[in-house]
Amino acid sequence: MGCCVSTRSGSSTYSSGSNGDIVSPSCLEIGFCGQKRARRTFSDNVISLHQLPWLPNKIVTNGKSRSSCIFTQQGQKGVNQDAMIVWEDFMSEDVIFCGVFDGHGPRGHLVARRVRDALPLKLISSLHSCKSRRKRSGKAGFKGNIEPENRESEKDISAEDDLNSTWREAFLKAYKAMDKELKSHPNLNCFCSGSTAVTIVKQGSELFIGSIGDSRAIMGSKDSNDSMLAIQLTVDLKPDLPREAERIKQYKGRVFALQDEPEVLRVWLPFDNAPGLAMARAFGDFCLKKYGVISVPEFYHHALTDRDQFVVIASDGVWDVLSNEEVVEIVSSAPNRSSAARIVVASAAREWKLKYPTSKMDDCAVVCLFFDGKMDLESDCDEQCFSSATIQSNHFGDQIESDDGQKSEPSLPRNYTVRSSVENETNRELSVDVEDGISSVENQNWLSLEGITRVNSLVQLPRFCDEKGPNALS
Template sequence: MGCCVSTSSRSTCSSGSNGDTVTPSCLELGFCGPNRASRTFSDHVISLRQLPSLPNRIVNNGKSRSSCIFTQQGRKGVNQDAMIVWEDFMSEDTIFCGVFDGHGPHGHLVARKARDVLPLKLLSSLHSCESKRNRSGKAGFKENIKLDNGESDKDISAQDEPNLIWREAFLKAYHAMDKELRSHRNLDCFCSGSTAVTIVKQGSNLFMGSIGDSRAIMGSKDSNDSMLAIQLTVDLKPDLPREAERIKRCKGRVFALQDEPEVHRVWLPFDDAPGLAMARAFGDFCLKEYGVISIPEFYHQVLTDGDQFIVIASDGVWDVLSNEEVVEIVSSAPTRSSAARIVVASAAREWKLKYPTSKMDDCAVVCLFLDGKMDSESDCDEQCFSSATIQSNHSGNPVESDDVQKSEPSLRRNYTVRTSEENVTDGGLSVDAGDGISSAEEQNWSGLEGVTRVNSLVQLPRFSEERPNALL
């Protein structure tokens, strides 16, 4: 499948293909920690098909030793959100977690692909960066970082070096992920894409990469033992000055529609499409020549004793709940293992209250508790809550499926949707048995399908015969 990852910890060194001994590097040791179980990159590899069998990797509603995750389908069709928590990611005190929010006709497939492949790309990139450092020495590695990022890294200390290696690894991994999507034979990403917020917790360090408008926050106690909400990532929207400037330099256009003046979108230079509501994303190759990029914003944070938990969620949550509200919900949850699903349930209630004429967006939440502890909860309670949530909201299930939800009853329109004459019927989209979506001939795919508030895409572009090579 083109991706592999080391999972065995049976030895502290291994033999390469040429018989040479490979010494464990800071990739395996995580830059410190003599008590950590070390792993070498070539100890044992698994393919993407073997990922579901990994005991410390969860992608469906549930909990792990230190986290809980939950997603619920909205009322717009197939659930396009994906999430992951991977404990013992490359050593015993390293955790990878992330949320991916797809958009466009194949957005759910892009999100799942990124969820499965990006962690492996990150491991591979870390191994590559560490090998480069060992070959070139510290001075050479500093110069490589400067060339790759276009930034000046002066007077790099020993404490800064891990940060630089992780930053380089995130940049390489995101680039490789987008490159694989572009060349994928069976997945059309021309007008489909996904956000990504990914975090690696390694000891007291957080290394984060983000594209799109999903968000990560942290709940932390101050000196007075009061809970604070700390936003860890920036929502990369087209109206951010630096993002808008880049897009305009690439001849893309940024403006808001008259009926949704608060939502700035990215448009092709020659067509009022696709109207992407984010400045960075995986996929969306129709806009990659016009300013939309997949280069992540990289963040590094050192945890303190007051830091309690991290919440990563798709914009279906942040559209209706503030950072402070989410921190309050998680900190007051009756059990830690129920925190993620209570956040989703709270978001669902707020959607009904704040946007009663709109279709609720998909919601995905990852809650990571930084002390590494998780309380117990009976399987019966888990099942009862999940069933009640699904039945009461008529929405998605914890089992991945590409089936499109049955059409919703007609709802009263709100201010931000098209008139009935402009709407596209539900019959224009269907999911086939081969993990793909087909659209009816001569129909536009519309992100404002039905009754919605804000969608990531407005519609797919149409290219006239006069511009057959417009995007080549």
């Protein structure tokens, strides 16, 4: 069965079948060939990203592409558990996929990398499945007695809603399949490890976003006076949101803050003061999945205008010390676009030292995607120098790159974070519409919390995790 991945760079096209033969470009638009021969999904049959020597339009380490730059820096808490990706020409030339994933727990770095590598393929597979099903149902429901002009008018009216609904369904299915794969992974125990995810698909002038956890996406846009505005695109899904806390309590999970960090609500097992997860939704963390923590993404859709300039996705190591407005200002005033992500991370590192000198800096990962698709033409030498130097720094002490989970893991001691006395801003009550487990939020802006540092996402492992059994940590 032949499958292909679109990896076009400019006018060139790289594709391959499962037997090594060149695949016809006619199948690149949907990324699936030979669909009559089997019912297996795209992610089951596509050539593994690990088997390809390189993809010209997919970057996962510090660097830049035609329209984006990405950068990550290890914090002071051990192995860098952040992962990121930008995949241009994703399915077709006008589609870009980008995401940031923040792992937590003993195997959080492995979970984040696994999600980074597998989720894009699952999204392609889910989208193809949704389109095929809708096409079949559309043909079955057509009666044939409608006037042609009425059919055209109906198509024009429903085209945008249909596209939005299709992507919504695809995100839901992909996230569900991703969590299911993690649960059954033979060598990666995710019982007390997990990852956040903020993923964006830019298709033409449309943004489709799926988000779980407390990583965040914002957009830089110009107002009527050409001044830059910061627009928050996602909600930080933490237990301090009333709707999230209510769901967790309904499933017998507990939500409360420790005495030494009263501003950080955490999720606890009903029978043990563990693990103390600082988010309400995540991949993995199966010790809490029966008690209200879910992997269902919140879905967002945004139609871009000429005033929208760029989007920034980052892990909470950035948002704990920088506001949305500060990040937009940093990116818009960067000396060149290719260094924007690096400057955001450097600014966050500086703020960690200034605001919380006694705290351990968290990992930081940033993706900057510019909507006009134009990057600077400065020498690549400087970019390669800072990328290689930082990559070495990021992976210092990182003993594990693969997701087989067989090498030794860093320990997870309990750390107490020294906090500032600055009071938190009052959380706004967010109005959201929930449909089929996914909420859509539009035309709202959320301010980042000031005066709060990043604490360990997990306080401690449940005591019964040391026992031998199918759910015990290996």
